Amino acid sequence: MTSITVHCLGAFRALGDSLVVDVDDVSVASIRAAVSSSLVARGRADLNTVLTRSVFAEGDELLKDHATVSGSEVSLLPPVAGG
């Protein structure tokens, strides 16, 4: 198992500045699934609808679900709403 720190932004700030999930592999899809489970465990299953429309980033790169992360930290970006 690998521990990944997920930095929370926007609506995910309700979970704190970050959360840690454990994954069997470091694909974004696995991290997404782990975050989804964590939301349910934290009583915030409602945020799974936001998670579905969110993207993960490592550094300044947006990641697709088939990608793998090289480090141990990612950011979770919900739909953007600047302006």
Added chain:
Amino acid sequence: MDLFARNDGEHYVCGLIDGPCQIEGLDRWVQDPAHGAIAQFSGVVRNHNEGLSAAAVDYDVHPELALKALGELCQELCTNYPVKLVMIHSRGLVRVGEASVVIAASSAHRKDSLGAVSEAIDQLKIRVPIWKKEIGPDDEQRWLDGHSLRKD
């Protein structure tokens, strides 16, 4: 303006500022003796949204990604329009009546600067990693929905 993050290109400046954007003198950032038009846009926090009263908006930003997205957007706009361009967005609390985003463009003729500013704000809203938490008059808070960056 005291920007905490800034990206300077050949024909543009973009950046992020803590708190409201101060727009005084923004036109000086894009002045050019060869340019006869300056267009400016200020996005100001309003006191209502979706039928609810609002007192302020708290902007959350991913600085690294936001600055990268702003820079890419400015680069595209300066390629598509012969303009000098500045785009600044707020982070943190911005109250009703205060500006959360300011954009200015100059060009030889008005059509290009007006077009660049209009496209800039449209694209900023759907591309730049910034999020709004609306704060009501009784301190009730809600995150506003937006545009997904997910491509798969």
